[in-house]
Amino acid sequence: MSVRRILVPTTVFASVAAIWWLAGRAGWTNAYLLPAPSAVVDALSELTASGILLKHTLVSLQRVLLGFALSVALALPLAVLMSTSRPCRAVLDPLLEFLRQVPPLALIPLLILWLGIGEAQKLGIIVLASFFPVFLGFRGGISGVDPKLIEVGRIAGLARREILWRIVLPSALPELVVGLRISLGYSWRALVGAELIASSAGLGYMIIDAENLARTDIVLAGILVIGAIGLLSDLLLRIAISRVFPWLSADLEAARA
């Protein structure tokens, strides 16, 4: 089972690389527009050796982590507040619903005017892009709590607040976790977008800079790194979650089936 989980994706990636390489060999693709895999690997090792890749990666990672953390810190209390208080819901729901319809990209000009082109603007974009999946996931989880479990709490004589803490919030965790994973992915996309537009460091900047220098190999190398870090961070998040909440992990279901 676990062998297949590694083998299948590896084969898929290797096949794509092979087709890519063959296409270049056969002269179907233009070496400038789509450099051979070997050229991209060369670019990667060149960027690694010079420390440029590490520098840009660290800048991007820091932004993503900060923005993601900010999003989560905003979304969790707000979701609880809006799930438990009717007045808060009445006031905030229309505003948030409106904001949700506006793509974060459309707000970039405004963010640049308000926050400049520094770190605050990058964080702003990440927060806008990653807030809603966590927020909506948690709220969905909260409102989806099984009323039969709440009755168990009522019979045990729990107060409203205890029912919230001991039944409602834990049972909202699975949906929150899905929201967290989506949010982390959105954070990455939004960040690279922000760095493409106005930035002097970060992986997005590295790509746009390479494009200006006609270095397609570096552009592709940057894309590979972004995708790889995205996959890796999702994997780490999943591992962390299954450590903290073992009952969420799918293996338990499999063990029972």
Next chain:
Amino acid sequence: MLELSDVSRHYQVAGRTLSAVDGVTEHFPAGSITTIVGRSGCGKTTLLRLLAGLTEPSSGEVRRDPSDQVGVVFQEARLMPWLDVADNVAFPLIGRLDRGEVAARVEEALMLVGLAETRRALPVQLSGGMAQRVAIARALAQQPDILLLDEPFSALDAFTRRKLQRTLVDIWQARRRTVVLVTHDVEEAVLLGERVIEMETGRVVGRVAIDLPFPREATDPAVVDHRRNILARLVGGTDPLP
């Protein structure tokens, strides 16, 4: 004090009014053990929920001493999926008793239902019968003044069921709290009840005092007699059961 006076509970189902419980007046003496028996859909769960205060009566009155603690074993296990077996049993006790007392009660209750070895398992890892026993342990650990059980042994094999029926009787004899147990198994009703209440389409249609000492044996001719009589009345010739 546990009393129903002319209690009804109606539901609107597909535009029609359905009386799940229909004009029931019943007194459950403190420290008594009563069983309620009837066919599927006759209103047993609804009656138990009215006693627990989980369902409001459409008319009539449910009287229960507000200081009496109620424990319920629901028809489904209703375990918290994020808590292991021991923590599920401890759930109603946390914040009411100190840690040592909670641990002792949990251990005792798990022993009684035969799950002491399974205390660290998660609900997804349990069989249906094991989950049901955890739910029983959770209610027992509470040591409630009023214990309401809704078909608590339905998912158990015959041996485990016999054993837990005995356990329940032992606990009741030792503590003398009020127990109301719902079942569709007439034999179980006779084995466990000082009194058996027969229900049909929301109404109480019969009350039988079972004046036999505990523990009772299913093979005891008096038990068999009661069982046959109740079954005959409930089937009422409308159903071709043997």
